[in-house]
Amino acid sequence: MRIKAQVAMVMHLDKCIGCHTCSVTCKNTWTNRPGTEYMWFNNVETRPGPGYPKRWEDTDRYKGGWELNNGKLKLRAGGPISKLANIFYNPNMAEMEDFYEPWTYDYDHLIHSPKSDHLPVARPKSQVTGKYMDKPEWGSNWDDDLAGGSEIVPLDPNVEKMQEHIKMEYEKTFMMYLPRICEHCLNPSCVASCPSGALYKRDEDGIVLVDHDACRGWRFCQNGCPYHKVYYNWNTHKAEKCNFCYPRTEAGLPTICSETCVGRIRYIGVVLYDADKVKEAASVEDPQDLYEAQLSCFLDPFDPKVQSEAREAGINDAWLEAAKESPVYKMAMKWKIALPLHPEYRTMPMVWYVPPLSPIMNHITNEDELNTDGYIPAVDQMRIPVEYLASILAADDKEVVRKVLLKLSAMRVYMRGKTVGGVDEFKQSELVKQANTSPEEIEEMARLLGIAKYDERYVIPTGRREMDDDLHYKQGTCSLEDLAPQEGLHPTFGYMKAREKNYESG
Amino acid sequence: MTGIFWWVIFPYITVTIMILGLLYRYAFRQLTWAAPSTEFLEKKWLRFGSPLFHWGIIFAFIGHVMGMVIPIEFYHALGISDHAYHFGAIYGGGLVGLMVVAGVVILLIRKITIDPVRIKATFSDFFAVLAVLFVAATGTYMTIIYNTTVVEYEYRLTIGPWFRSLFMFQPRYDLMENVPMIFKIHVIAAFALFASIPFTKLVHIFSIPIKYPTRPPQQYRSRSNYKRQGL
Numbered sequence: 001m002r003i004k005a006q007v008a009m010v011m012h013l014d015k016c017i018g019c020h021t022c023s024v025t026c027k028n029t030w031t032n033r034p035g036t037e038y039m040w041f042n043n044v045e046t047r048p049g050p051g052y053p054k055r056w057e058d059t060d061r062y063k064g065g066w067e068l069n070n071g072k073l074k075l076r077a078g079g080p081i082s083k084l085a086n087i088f089y090n091p092n093m094a095e096m097e098d099f100y101e102p103w104t105y106d107y108d109h110l111i112h113s114p115k116s117d118h119l120p121v122a123r124p125k126s127q128v129t130g131k132y133m134d135k136p137e138w139g140s141n142w143d144d145d146l147a148g149g150s151e152i153v154p155l156d157p158n159v160e161k162m163q164e165h166i167k168m169e170y171e172k173t174f175m176m177y178l179p180r181i182c183e184h185c186l187n188p189s190c191v192a193s194c195p196s197g198a199l200y201k202r203d204e205d206g207i208v209l210v211d212h213d214a215c216r217g218w219r220f221c222q223n224g225c226p227y228h229k230v231y232y233n234w235n236t237h238k239a240e241k242c243n244f245c246y247p248r249t250e251a252g253l254p255t256i257c258s259e260t261c262v263g264r265i266r267y268i269g270v271v272l273y274d275a276d277k278v279k280e281a282a283s284v285e286d287p288q289d290l291y292e293a294q295l296s297c298f299l300d301p302f303d304p305k306v307q308s309e310a311r312e313a314g315i316n317d318a319w320l321e322a323a324k325e326s327p328v329y330k331m332a333m334k335w336k337i338a339l340p341l342h343p344e345y346r347t348m349p350m351v352w353y354v355p356p357l358s359p360i361m362n363h364i365t366n367e368d369e370l371n372t373d374g375y376i377p378a379v380d381q382m383r384i385p386v387e388y389l390a391s392i393l394a395a396d397d398k399e400v401v402r403k404v405l406l407k408l409s410a411m412r413v414y415m416r417g418k419t420v421g422g423v424d425e426f427k428q429s430e431l432v433k434q435a436n437t438s439p440e441e442i443e444e445m446a447r448l449l450g451i452a453k454y455d456e457r458y459v460i461p462t463g464r465r466e467m468d469d470d471l472h473y474k475q476g477t478c479s480l481e482d483l484a485p486q487e488g489l490h491p492t493f494g495y496m497k498a499r500e501k502n503y504e505s506g
Numbered sequence: 507m508t509g510i511f512w513w514v515i516f517p518y519i520t521v522t523i524m525i526l527g528l529l530y531r532y533a534f535r536q537l538t539w540a541a542p543s544t545e546f547l548e549k550k551w552l553r554f555g556s557p558l559f560h561w562g563i564i565f566a567f568i569g570h571v572m573g574m575v576i577p578i579e580f581y582h583a584l585g586i587s588d589h590a591y592h593f594g595a596i597y598g599g600g601l602v603g604l605m606v607v608a609g610v611v612i613l614l615i616r617k618i619t620i621d622p623v624r625i626k627a628t629f630s631d632f633f634a635v636l637a638v639l640f641v642a643a644t645g646t647y648m649t650i651i652y653n654t655t656v657v658e659y660e661y662r663l664t665i666g667p668w669f670r671s672l673f674m675f676q677p678r679y680d681l682m683e684n685v686p687m688i689f690k691i692h693v694i695a696a697f698a699l700f701a702s703i704p705f706t707k708l709v710h711i712f713s714i715p716i717k718y719p720t721r722p723p724q725q726y727r728s729r730s731n732y733k734r735q736g737l
Contacts, residue, residue: 080719087715088560095549096622128547128622192723195715203728211727216713217540234547234626237540 002275003299003306003313006186006206006350007249007268007460008328010338011179012449013356014408015263018177020044020141022257022266026181029245029256035235037102037127040140041242042257044179048166048388049148050155051178052140053098056228057157057342063092064226065189065345066282073283073346075192075224083195083220092223096234100138102127128234146175158391166385174383176356178392179265181257182229182242183341183349184208186273186297187282190241193224198239204464205270206350207244215239226345250463264452269326269459270319271333271350272299272310278348287344287395294340294348298333301326322461327448328352335445337404339393353393354449355401357408358383372413372422372429379405403436410435411442411449512694513679517672520701527704528712541710542631544623551616559609565602566645569595574669578662592658596649603646610639634706637699644692652688659686665693 026042045051059065063077077083077092105122113120124133143152150168153159159166167173184201188208191199198214199221201207210221210230217237221230230241245255249268253259258266274297281293299306301323310320323329331354332338338352360378370378379402380386386398386405394400410431417423426432427439437445448456531539545552573595581591614635617627653659668681682690703709 084715084718088556089553090545091553093545093549095546129625131621187724191725195718196713197717197721197725200725200727203726213536215540216710216715217543218715219543219545232543232546234544236537237542
């Protein structure tokens, strides 16, 4: 057993209102520099829709993630040898058109245009070429709220494979939001795709980062990530990606996207996992077994044996306590209401999603007259087809999604019963049995999901510093210090080694 | 005197500039050290130009090792006649040379005509492409046209030994005196190009990811380990 700690996130999609506050604060924090205009470390997609970049789920085209080849886990885009053979031209890489050409507007013209009969217009201007654009034709959320409707929705790879016909009439169609950040996977394919070894997973908290000094711009990570969450900066020619706001999480603060989420949909916590199990779990034959296999990697933070081994592995008490209180552990592992995004990519993603409930179609005219068990078949008739959710969150295993929706419905029925009566009926009902829950669990769930106190949503232990030799010196220094090379001379040339010695002697 | 300058002083100066420049850039400017791909901005031209050019360059490098580094006696010992060698060098080298020239011309056209690529290209980018084009064009001209129309020039008796003598620090510059002008221009241009490498995108020549096939696919780094390694 090789215990590692991982900071992870759960997003409760029921509460996402698609306001893009997360995307905007993230952009203002991380990607407002030349070369990064098109990058959205955090983006919110309206589903069904092609997403950002367009059709990122089309793994046949971009060849992201892993596949099982004769029982062995292989990168879908090919191993090191075929990568080196394709290094001069990467046939699978997305280009700017697949994202969009970023633009701004000529605001200056509004102020300085001479007096004329017509109102001045701020024309769109490309942020890549600096030239005026005829008209912008696509953007990261161009299809927001089903804009483009029946023309755009069929581009969704999940829709393409659905048996069920998706109704596009306004009264009958469905819609949900899917906020996405880097998944900080347990088995990241971007890391394995990097010829320079510049991408790495941090031992302490599992955050996947890019070492910009080591990055040589070979760009295999961009399509190696099946979620398309590693971006190529066309200005600096280096890879950039979501860094889980590690300067904030190291200080015990939630990421900026979580902090500013008005719907309180995001939860951040620590989970403990066995790094030795990951490869085996990612290699199970049937993609529908990947969800359970991933769950089997996580360790019970209440188990004394796990605790003692974790301490041996260098995980301190603050982190162990946080693991016990972790909202991610509760939602994803204990209650099993949060599911990984596209487990079939075999990357073991660590941003989990609580699928959204949606209005029940045609079946129920008057909910007051519905008896408790009437909700069981209703789960299959919700407006968002279970088939669609299963395609996104469960490798097409509808039963997994159905169980979650049943549990969430049970919570809704119980909490409603507490006000209008019917709790006793609920306790005896088939619903509570099939949802595999209990009033106690529901109360706990309702508190975390519904009341969602700041302290309970974010249980983030601070980054460890006690191993630093000179904490006095560290006061006020950048958190990058010692992790990233210092400014100036590269460490290969011994400057830092010399300083290290000074520390030890003095 | 000019012989000493071009065949002793000039090569050593240019290579020194290259080595010191590379060390400086690695030490102080590593953030700028990358293979500055523009594939993100344009794919269609790159698809043909880039593999043609790069594979051509790799084969051309091997060809130069065969002609400049390996002594003529080695071929004689193997029983390869001079004529057979030149037959292979002219056809193989000619094909490779054409690959490089065609590739670099496609890339240059792309750099000039595709808006985002041109606008992002700096002076050093254009310089690198034009310098490589000049060196490749003279090399290809020598191989295909000079060698077949003027004389099948035996550079393995003059340029080759001179090149090797540079590494012994006993430059035999006298060997270069009677070398045809076109060969001289090719050699001088190549050394000038070497001197420019640290200042252009060509630095990526020195970051071939040879370790990639043998390293474990997943990479972990740790704050505490980082310190323990003393980096």
